[in-house]
Amino acid sequence: MAEIVAxxxxxxxxxxxxxxxxxxxxxxxxxxxxEIEAHLRDAKADVILLFSNDHFxxxxxxNFPLFAIGVAPAxxxxxxxxxxxxxxxxxxxxxxxxxxxxxxxxGFDIALTQEFTLDHAFMVPWHFLNARLRLPIVPxxxxxFSDPLPGAQRAWxxxxxxxxxxxxxxxxxxxxxxxxxxxxxxxxGPLADKGxxxxxxxxxxxxxxxxxxxxxxxxxxxxxxxxERMARAGNAAGELLNWLAMIATCGGGKPLTMKxxxxxxxxxxxxxxxx
Amino acid sequence: xxxxxxxxxxxxxxxDKAFRALALDxxxxxxxxxxxxxEEKQALRDGNVAWLYExxxxxxxxxxxxxxxxxxxxxxxxxxxxxxxxxxxx
Numbered sequence: 001m002a003e004i005v006a007x008x009x010x011x012x013x014x015x016x017x018x019x020x021x022x023x024x025x026x027x028x029x030x031x032x033x034x035e036i037e038a039h040l041r042d043a044k045a046d047v048i049l050l051f052s053n054d055h056f057x058x059x060x061x062x063n064f065p066l067f068a069i070g071v072a073p074a075x076x077x078x079x080x081x082x083x084x085x086x087x088x089x090x091x092x093x094x095x096x097x098x099x100x101x102x103x104x105x106x107g108f109d110i111a112l113t114q115e116f117t118l119d120h121a122f123m124v125p126w127h128f129l130n131a132r133l134r135l136p137i138v139p140x141x142x143x144x145f146s147d148p149l150p151g152a153q154r155a156w157x158x159x160x161x162x163x164x165x166x167x168x169x170x171x172x173x174x175x176x177x178x179x180x181x182x183x184x185x186x187x188x189g190p191l192a193d194k195g196x197x198x199x200x201x202x203x204x205x206x207x208x209x210x211x212x213x214x215x216x217x218x219x220x221x222x223x224x225x226x227x228e229r230m231a232r233a234g235n236a237a238g239e240l241l242n243w244l245a246m247i248a249t250c251g252g253g254k255p256l257t258m259k260x261x262x263x264x265x266x267x268x269x270x271x272x273x274x275x
Numbered sequence: 276x277x278x279x280x281x282x283x284x285x286x287x288x289x290x291d292k293a294f295r296a297l298a299l300d301x302x303x304x305x306x307x308x309x310x311x312x313x314e315e316k317q318a319l320r321d322g323n324v325a326w327l328y329e330x331x332x333x334x335x336x337x338x339x340x341x342x343x344x345x346x347x348x349x350x351x352x353x354x355x356x357x358x359x360x361x362x363x364x365x
């Protein structure tokens with residue numbers, strides 16, 4: 001059977017690839033992503049289950065799923081003019097199909113897309129963590145950006161279901177789950193910094209999330225992370241849901257390491273797997 | 276208020292270079308291609324981002340205005356105006 005070997009949480013800030021290209025390998029972001037990439041390499045994974053949220057690029061309001069999975073031989077990105085290299089991305093199609101089927105049978109209405117491209121939310125993690133390894137991914141879309149969001153408990157339960165589905169998959173694949181996004185981030189709204197397009201309106205909430213995660217206090221975090229609470233931390237703060245699904249997929253343990261960028265309202269974390 | 280048409284206007288500006296050029300060169304013609312109301316068109320002409328936000332336009336898409344200074348809305352102008360919007364979260 002397939003097994004889950006690690007979990008990873010990272011941001012997908014779209015300026016990071018160009019910023020790191022400009023500042024060089026010693027800058028903070030290059031170092032943080034580099035440390036995570038080393039963990040991914042050490043995990044000797046065969047496939048990545050990547051939870052992230054589209055920003056109205058892959059999907060739009062003509063047809064907007066709360067949960068979706070990409071089932072295809074390959075995809076590409078970025079599709080949103082993010083200044084970064086373009087990549088062809090292999091998809092682990094059989095595992096993706098299995099996870100969708102298992103999730104639907106377990107009560108999650110997971111939309112299916114078989115012809116799609118990916119925006120920065122998937123491609124920034126790909127660029128920093130997987131551009132050299134080129135492991136196939138299973139892209140899993142969770143709406144963390146357009147109200148009303150799925151609940152935090154729902155995201156957690158989804159991860160739990162996918163964990164069971166991976167463990168029942170008839171293969172020997174070693175799976176790493178990645179959840180990507182911010183805990184506090186406002187883009188374009190009244191909570192952005194004055195004079196800027198974005199901002200981090202609730203650094204305290206971001207720090208609180210990190211404290212809860214480090215203590216393994218997910219039940220409390222899920223109770224606190226209501227739609228209203230996340231919205232007060234910014235219109236992208238629902239990206240926490242990607243992290244919760246990832247952590248549940250890993251079995252809900254404490255992180256091995258978690259490093260915040262407080263001013264950005266996000267963190268870089270690695271989880272081992274509770275057996 | 277359709278909101279959907281406004282969202283579509285901004286998304287198309289990102290994904291369709293020809294439409295973006297039209298929005299910059301002939302904004303009335305670009306608006307005419309989208310299912311948006313007269314009230315919404317006026318808000319776009321006025322760069323009234325607070326009104327658009329208060330009527331349900333997603334701020335992420337709305338802030339595409341500043342990527343190309345559509346309707347003359349620069350980032351400083353946008354920022355000043357969006358901070359005047361009523362926000363249920365505040």
